[in-house]
Amino acid sequence: MINLYELLEASSGQLFGEPSAQLFEDFSFEASIARPNHLYVATSATVTGTQRFIRQAIDNGASGIICEHPPELDTHGISVVLVRNVVSALLSWSQFILGKYGTRVIGVAGAAGKSVAVDAIGMVLAERFPVYVNSSMPPGRIGIPMAIAKLKPYHKFAVLKLSPVNVGDMSAMVQSTQPVAGILTTIGEGRSKNFDTIEQFAEEVSQLVEYLAPSALAVLNYDDDLIRSMLSKIRADVNTLGIASYGADMIAHNLRASFEKTTFDLRFGDQRFNEQYLAILGNYHLYSIMAALCIGLRYDIALETSLSVLSQMQPLPGRLNRMVGKGNSTLIDDTYSANSQSAVSVLKWLEAVKDETNRVFFVFGEMGGVTGANTSGYRAIGTHAATIADVFIAQGINAEIAARSAIDNGMSSDHVFMTSNHSDTVSILEQVYQLDDHDVLLIKGGPSARMETVVRAMLRDKADERALLTRESLNWIQPTQMPSRLTWIELDYEAMAGNVQALKQIIGDDVTLMAIVKSDAYGHGAVLAARTALQNGANYLGVSSINEAIELRGASIEAPILILNYTPPHMVSQAFNLNVTLTVFDLETARAYNMLAREQGHVLRVHLKTDTGMGRLGVLADETVALCRHVLALSNLDLEGIYTHFSMADTPSSNHTQTQLDLFKSILRDVQEKTGHRPKYTHAANSAATVAFPESRLNMVRTGIALYGMHPSDDVLLDDRFSPVLTWKTIVVQVKTLPAGHPVGYGNLYVTTDTERVAVLPVGYADGFRRAPANWGEVLVQGRRAPIIGRISMEKTIISVNHIPDVAVGDEVVLIGQQGDEVLSAEQVARRLGTINYEVTTSALARIPRR
Ligand SMILES: *Cc1c(COP(=O)(O)O)cnc(C)c1O
Numbered sequence: 001m002i003n004l005y006e007l008l009e010a011s012s013g014q015l016f017g018e019p020s021a022q023l024f025e026d027f028s029f030e031a032s033i034a035r036p037n038h039l040y041v042a043t044s045a046t047v048t049g050t051q052r053f054i055r056q057a058i059d060n061g062a063s064g065i066i067c068e069h070p071p072e073l074d075t076h077g078i079s080v081v082l083v084r085n086v087v088s089a090l091l092s093w094s095q096f097i098l099g100k101y102g103t104r105v106i107g108v109a110g111a112a113g114k115s116v117a118v119d120a121i122g123m124v125l126a127e128r129f130p131v132y133v134n135s136s137m138p139p140g141r142i143g144i145p146m147a148i149a150k151l152k153p154y155h156k157f158a159v160l161k162l163s164p165v166n167v168g169d170m171s172a173m174v175q176s177t178q179p180v181a182g183i184l185t186t187i188g189e190g191r192s193k194n195f196d197t198i199e200q201f202a203e204e205v206s207q208l209v210e211y212l213a214p215s216a217l218a219v220l221n222y223d224d225d226l227i228r229s230m231l232s233k234i235r236a237d238v239n240t241l242g243i244a245s246y247g248a249d250m251i252a253h254n255l256r257a258s259f260e261k262t263t264f265d266l267r268f269g270d271q272r273f274n275e276q277y278l279a280i281l282g283n284y285h286l287y288s289i290m291a292a293l294c295i296g297l298r299y300d301i302a303l304e305t306s307l308s309v310l311s312q313m314q315p316l317p318g319r320l321n322r323m324v325g326k327g328n329s330t331l332i333d334d335t336y337s338a339n340s341q342s343a344v345s346v347l348k349w350l351e352a353v354k355d356e357t358n359r360v361f362f363v364f365g366e367m368g369g370v371t372g373a374n375t376s377g378y379r380a381i382g383t384h385a386a387t388i389a390d391v392f393i394a395q396g397i398n399a400e401i402a403a404r405s406a407i408d409n410g411m412s413s414d415h416v417f418m419t420s421n422h423s424d425t426v427s428i429l430e431q432v433y434q435l436d437d438h439d440v441l442l443i444k445g446g447p448s449a450r451m452e453t454v455v456r457a458m459l460r461d462k463a464d465e466r467a468l469l470t471r472e473s474l475n476w477i478q479p480t481q482m483p484s485r486l487t488w489i490e491l492d493y494e495a496m497a498g499n500v501q502a503l504k505q506i507i508g509d510d511v512t513l514m515a516i517v518k519s520d521a522y523g524h525g526a527v528l529a530a531r532t533a534l535q536n537g538a539n540y541l542g543v544s545s546i547n548e549a550i551e552l553r554g555a556s557i558e559a560p561i562l563i564l565n566y567t568p569p570h571m572v573s574q575a576f577n578l579n580v581t582l583t584v585f586d587l588e589t590a591r592a593y594n595m596l597a598r599e600q601g602h603v604l605r606v607h608l609k610t611d612t613g614m615g616r617l618g619v620l621a622d623e624t625v626a627l628c629r630h631v632l633a634l635s636n637l638d639l640e641g642i643y644t645h646f647s648m649a650d651t652p653s654s655n656h657t658q659t660q661l662d663l664f665k666s667i668l669r670d671v672q673e674k675t676g677h678r679p680k681y682t683h684a685a686n687s688a689a690t691v692a693f694p695e696s697r698l699n700m701v702r703t704g705i706a707l708y709g710m711h712p713s714d715d716v717l718l719d720d721r722f723s724p725v726l727t728w729k730t731i732v733v734q735v736k737t738l739p740a741g742h743p744v745g746y747g748n749l750y751v752t753t754d755t756e757r758v759a760v761l762p763v764g765y766a767d768g769f770r771r772a773p774a775n776w777g778e779v780l781v782q783g784r785r786a787p788i789i790g791r792i793s794m795e796k797t798i799i800s801v802n803h804i805p806d807v808a809v810g811d812e813v814v815l816i817g818q819q820g821d822e823v824l825s826a827e828q829v830a831r832r833l834g835t836i837n838y839e840v841t842t843s844a845l846a847r848i849p850r851r
Contacts, residue, residue, distance in 0.1 A: 001025065002039055002093075002149065004064065004079055010096035011089030016070050016080040021063035027090075027149050029142065031056035039079075042067035043086050043142070052808040066090070090145035091176035098177060101153045103132070105177040106295060107162045109170065109205040110185030110221075112342045114161045115316055116280065117185050117288035121159045123313055124296040124306045129156040135316075139163035141172050162208060166194050170207035181217040181298065182208040182236075183291045186284065187226045188341030202226040212236035217298050219291045222248035239294040241287050250294060252286045257353045259322060259330055259440075262286070268293070271303055277311050281320040281332075283352070284345045289313075318452060318469030320346065324460045327435030331458055334444040335451040336469055338367045340377030343444055347384040350442055354388075358440050361433075362389035363425060363454060364403075365445025366396040375401055382406040389442075391433065393417045395425050396449060397528055404556060413556065420493035420528035422450070424535040426457040486762040487730040489850045490817075491524055493532045495723045499709050502721035503701075504537030507690060511697050512681065514540035516704030518548060518564065523841040524708050524725055525850050527555040533707060534559050540681075542702050546571050549580045562607055562641075564702075566617070572596040572604060581605040581640060585619045590631050597636035606631065607641035607681065610667055612660040614647040621663055625670045632677055641681035642668065646696070649689035650713035657689060661696050688712035710826050710837045724825065726841055727817030728848075732781065732809055734760040735801065744798050745790025757801050759786070761813055764795040768843040769815065770833055776824075777832040781813045782806055783820025816840065 002024040007013065027041050028034035031053035040057035042050045042065055054071050064079040065071065066086055083089035098105060106125075108117045115135040122133030132155040137143040140163070147160055160177065164170045174182075187202050195201040209218040214235045221227045222240035231238065242248030243255065254265040254274075262281060266273040278289060289310055296306040315321040318336030325331030334346055347362070354360055362385050367374060378398060382405025385392050392411060394403035400418045407413050417432075419425045429435065441458060445451035452469045459465065504513055515538035521529030530541055530552055541561045543549050549561045562581045569592035575582055576597065584590045584606045597604045608631060611618030619627045624642075631639050644664045648656040664684055672678050685696040687706035692715075709724040711717045737757045744750040744758065759781065765771040771792040778785045779799060786799040786807075801807040812819070816826050826837040833840065 002027065004081070006096060006100075007039075007066070007081060007089075007093055010093040011066075011081070011083050012092075013066070013081040013083040013089060016082045017075055019079045020077050021079050024064055027145065028057060028062060029146060031060065031062075034058075034060040034062035036061040036063055038062050039064035039066060039081075041086060041090065041145075052806050055806075087141050088172075091141060091172060094145045094148040095176040095178070097148050097151060098158070101151060101155065103151060103155050103158050104180045106157060106159045106181045106183070107174070107177060107179040107208055108159065108183045108185065108291070109162045109164075109208045110183075110227075111187050111201070111339060112337075112345075113185035113285060113288045114163070115336075116285050116319060117183055117291050118159050118161050119316065120289050120292035120310055120313060121183075121295045123309050124292045124301055125157050125159070125299065127296070127301050127305055127309060128299060130154050131157040131159065133159045135159075135161055137161055140165040141169050144173055144176055164204045167200070167204055170204050171211065174208055174211050179208070179212065179216065181219065181295055182212050183219040183295075184209060184221060184224075184227045184230070185287055185291065186221050186224050186341070188224060188339075188345075198226065202230075206230045206233070209234050209236065217294070219294045221287045223287075241290040241294070243283060243286055250290050252290060255283055255286075255352075257281070257283055257349060259332075259353055266290075266293075266303070266307070268297075268303065273303060273307060276307050278313070279311070280313055280315055281322060281353075282346060282349050284342075284349070285320070317467055320349075321467060323455070323464050323467060325435065325439075325441050325458045326430065326460050327439065328437035328460065329435040329439035329441055329458075330437075331455065332440065332442045333452070333455045333468070334442065335365075335449075335455055336447075338365075338444050338446045338449075340367070340374065340380050343367070343381045344384050346442065346444060347381070347388050350440070351388045354440060357438050359390045359438055360388060361391045361393065361429065361439060361441045363393045363429070363441060363443045363451070364395070364399050365449025365451040365454075366398050368446030368448035374398075378402040379405040383409050386411040389415075391415045391417075393419060393425055393428055395419045395421070395445070395451070395454075397525070399445075399449075400527075400555060407556070418531055418556070419535060420532045421497060422453045422457070423494055423497055424532065425454050427535070429454075429458060485849055486733070487728070487767055487815075487848055489523070489844060489848050490727040490729065491528070491850055492723075492725050492727070493528055495709055496524070496529065496532045496707060496725045497536045499707050499718075499722045499725070500533050500536035500538060502719070503690065503703055503706055505721075507697055507701055510699065512540055512700040513538040514542050514562065514683065514700055514702045515707055516542040516564075516686075516702055517552070518542065518544040518704070519842045520548075520846060522704060522708055522710075522838060523844050526551055527557070529707070530557050530559075531555075540700070542704075546574060546578070546580065549578050553578050553580075560605075569593055569596055573600050576600065576602045576604055581607055583607055583609050583617070584631060584637070585609045585611075585617055585627075587627055587630050590627070590634060590637065594634035594636045603636050603638050605638045605640050607643055607679075608639060610642065610644045610664065612644040612663045612667070612684075613656065614645050614660075616645065616647075618644065621667060624667050625674055628671045628677070629675050632675055639677065639679055641679050641683065641700070642671065643681075643683040643700075643702075646684060646686060646689050649686055649693060649696070650716050652688075652692045652715055657693055657696065660684070661693075686712070688716040691718065692716045705838060708841065710841070713836075714827075724817070726826070726844075728815040728844055729817070730761050730763040730813045730815060732759045732807060732811040732813060733762050735807055735809060743790075746793060747791055750790040757805075757807070758789065759799050759801045759807050759811075761797040761799060762795060763797055763815065764793045766794045766845070767848055768845045769797065770843070774833050776815065776829055778824070779813050779815055780817075780819040780822050780824050781811055783822055785822060785824075816844075 004022040024039040028038040034057035040062040066081040118135035125131040134147040216236040222242040240248040244253040256263040321333040378401035382402035386406040386409035515533035609618040610624040683700035685701040689696040690701040
């Protein structure tokens with residue numbers, strides 16, 4: 001229960017208006033789930049947003065509000081507490097409650113192993129005391145009041161996980177909770193994303209133990225260099241923990257790990273316990289377990305008792321939780337979180353427990369968290385994976401760094417896979433390998449990678465889904481945290497996988513699918529788009545230039561690649577080294593290629609392009625046979641294919657495509673008759689022709705736009721097996737009401753006729769959000785359409801939100817994609833701009849972050 005007057009007193013708050021409810025069951029930190037008898041906590045990050053969330057909380061029945069600015073709406077019947085800073089106020093309130101109940105706090109901090117430590121300490125203390133345990137409290141200061149709100153007066157202890165997000169968090173948390181004991185599990189190389197260096201993170205968590213009173217207890221991992229170096233600064237009593245390291249107070253040694261249990265001997269002073277068991281896996285969890293033993297001793301719980309209690313402890317979901325996978329494989333779910341430290345530790349554990357009959361699959365997603373790719377961390381993981389795993393599947397563009405490092409460290413590339421999405425990861429596990437009971441699947445990734453999806457798909461028994469990780473709703477963060485990027489593109493490669501499969505179904509097995517990934521895959525990210533295409537039925541890639549091929553080869557994509565455009569002869573040796581196929585369309589260039597290839601002693605693969613009626617790149621139709629004959633005579637060129645391109649396939653009513661196709665077929669006949677050569681591939685169809693003109697598929701199609709779920713044209717629509725892959729978003733950064741007669745944007749092109757609410761968006765033509773001759777016209781916000789007013793600036797845009805009263809700073813805005821029930825498709829945007837969807841997605845500039 002939260003008492004209004006205690007809250008006012010503890011937080012030095014003031015009542016705003018007449019109080020109503022005086023007791024509340026709980027806080028609501030999220031307006032959308034506020035309810036009667038709850039006190040809604042309006043945090044301060046977004047001032048305009050706060051007002052809207054307050055309204056939403058009131059609409060949902062909240063009985064009270066704590067906020068920093070007087071609400072701008074009728075709060076009759078609601079108790080409103082005004083404070084200078086909501087988070088500080090709630091920390092003071094937490095301190096007050098802990099004092100009032102006389103509850104002693106035990107705080108656990110570190111980069112990994114905190115939840116296991118919190119739960120283990122809770123189990124041990126519960127032997128003698130009523131104890132409150134919260135191992136799932138959210139990071140940051142706000143986690144403290146969220147946890148303390150659930151504390152009961154009879155709790156003698158509260159065991160809390162203290163996770164600083166920003167510098168200063170730890171000392172604020174320590175001040176409000178005054179812990180009687182502080183535990184540092186491990187730091188290693190792990191840290192959270194707002195800390196620039198590991199040392200900075202270590203400095204932050206060290207506040208926990210440095211500020212402990214002399215009568216308190218600090219429990220430290222003696223094997224962690226950064227933690228050990230804090231020893232000199234601690235005033236409290238200290239217990240150090242070590243695994244087979246003989247300087248520590250408590251030592252676990254003689255470790256024997258298996259897939260079922262961890263066995264160890266324990267030494268503390270002159271006490272010795274041999275052959276102790278834990279159902280918790282992972283040697284590094286022993287630090288958390290030993291911390292619980294130390295806390296138990298501190299409160300007169302004998303080691304025997306604690307050891308026997310802890311032997312019953314079961315793994316937590318997503319923390320080295322062993323399950324039964326398909327084919328009776330051993331499935332190790334370690335999807336809760338990942339940093340390079342924890343990934344390397346778990347690989348080492350696996351190395352210790354596996355035997356030579358086991359085949360080890362390491363399935364690894366992005367670590368997330370750290371801003372930018374933590375390249376050295378990923379490389380370290382790859383190095384270890386190379387010695388331990390038999391098969392390595394890396395999902396996501398950063399995880400690829402680990403996969404490549406595994407290859408560099410000797411792992412055969414035949415056993416290393418890189419994927420862009422969960423379903424491709426699962427299908428490699430299921431289709432490339434026959435899993436059996438010797439197989440061990442270790443699945444790991446950071447929260448944003450959501451690798452628990454892969455675990456779910458690989459379970460043998462559906463009933464085991466109960467033991468999977470369920471992610472906390474992270475919505476509560478939204479009102480308190482602005483997105484870190486102002487405009488970004490989201491790519492749904494799962495959707496792309498479906499599109500590729502649909503295309504493959506359409507063309508059948510006899511036709512080869514060449515996936516066109518030029519221009520960064522039409523803005524969809526060339527590497528992951530190419531991977532997705534190859535994983536789902538494409539066998540050839542098409543790009544515009546050697547430079548694009550370099551990017552793909554650099555990502556160890558080995559599929560054949562055709563360069564669709566002109567390649568200068570001086571790049572011939574590079575083309576050969578990259579093993580790409582060039583397009584030839586005139587004799588002079590073909591001879592130059594041949595000469596250079598001969599000088600360098602190799603044979604270059606080429607496709608010959610003929611112009612059957614588009615007037616673009618290609619040898620004229622009636623010169624094609626002659627060119628073919630010449631090319632065939634050039635012994636350092638290998639003529640693998642002949643192709644042409646349609647100019648009107650997107651307009652099925654035209655018979656031009658039939659004319660082009662007839663001409664192309666007659667050329668192919670002539671070539672065969674007159675040269676006796678039949679190239680391996682003959683191709684003409686782009687997406688439109690592939691979908692609308694089956695006869696044109698020949699034995700290869702070159703599809704681009706359809707891969708990305710966009711319609712080839714208004715007359716050639718994709719069926720509902722296809723869906724768009726790309727969503728482009730930004731946020732609202734200012735909302736204001738302009739008076740009548742107020743100009744908007746450069747050139748005062750728009751002037752308000754009445755008062756008008758407008759919102760400013762941090763996106764403009766420099767991002768490819770076009771200004772002239774026409775702009776997007778409208779965007780989506782709050783699931784509704786909002787018109788763009790005034791001119792688009794280089795990096796700013798103004799929209800009118802008169803009709804959407806709830807719009808607030810921080811709101812997500814969709815520039816392409818779906819929001820609620822509204823869709824703003826690339827096709828609709830293209831119509832506005834007077835262009836085609838192709839241009840819309842390719843002009844969203846590469847500098848916009850993609851994820
Ligand atoms: C871009 C391109 C394609 C792909 O066209 P879509 O309409 O996107 O399917 C096919 N062939 C050539 C030669 C291209 O340049």
